[in-house]
Amino acid sequence: MIRVHFFGCFADEFGSSRELDVSNLKVADLIRLLNIKDVYMVAVNGELADTERCLTDGDEVAFMPKVGGG
Amino acid sequence: MEQVLLSEEPLSLPIEVCTECGALVTFHGVVRSKSKNGVVVAIEYSAYRELAYKQMYRIWSEVQEKYGVRLYLAHRVGKLNVGETAMLVAATSEHREEAFSAVMETIDRVKKEVPIWKKEILEDGRSVWI
Numbered sequence: 001m002i003r004v005h006f007f008g009c010f011a012d013e014f015g016s017s018r019e020l021d022v023s024n025l026k027v028a029d030l031i032r033l034l035n036i037k038d039v040y041m042v043a044v045n046g047e048l049a050d051t052e053r054c055l056t057d058g059d060e061v062a063f064m065p066k067v068g069g070g
Numbered sequence: 071m072e073q074v075l076l077s078e079e080p081l082s083l084p085i086e087v088c089t090e091c092g093a094l095v096t097f098h099g100v101v102r103s104k105s106k107n108g109v110v111v112a113i114e115y116s117a118y119r120e121l122a123y124k125q126m127y128r129i130w131s132e133v134q135e136k137y138g139v140r141l142y143l144a145h146r147v148g149k150l151n152v153g154e155t156a157m158l159v160a161a162t163s164e165h166r167e168e169a170f171s172a173v174m175e176t177i178d179r180v181k182k183e184v185p186i187w188k189k190e191i192l193e194d195g196r197s198v199w200i
Contacts, residue, residue, distance in 0.1 A: 069186030
């Protein structure tokens with residue numbers, strides 16, 4: 001089971017979080033599976049990660065659109 | 071006093087200028103009413119808080135080391151009305167050049183590297199992610 005969190009405009013589209021019963025996936029696979037467009041940042045377990053990162057059971061993944069602080 | 075802050079409360083400038091410092095440069099990022107989307111009445115700031123703080127701390131640490139300044143970096147989350155300060159950056163240093171450069175680089179990096187998002191609340195009732 002992987003918990004996925006969505007931020008910014010992604011939360012409007014996908015909800016703030018959901019659990020997925022998937023395994024043997026990379027972050028890029030999950031982006032394709034969920035059809036998320038224009039991912040700007042990804043974090044796994046609270047740390048920035050790239051899309052080639054392999055996911056394991058219990059991971060928490062965050063998908064973030066373009067940031068805009070200030 | 072915490073030198074990196076992500077807060078729901080209004081921001082104020084806590085930095086003290088040491089006797090060896092000849093410069094204090096401050097920047098207030100303020101919510102403005104003018105937008106390509108219409109007339110703004112407020113902006114709702116949201117963040118991935120844990121990661122946002124980590125990224126802010128990283129920027130604070132790297133910029134201080136690069137320019138040899140003392141830096142303060144704060145950002146608000148939540149709903150801010152027009153005129154309220156969303157981001158506050160301050161640098162003290164011996165001379166002005168490094169303080170100006172440190173503040174500019176900090177602002178630019180926060181806008182690119184910190185997971186904070188804003189949604190404009192418009193006068194006509196619409197809200198728009200920007």
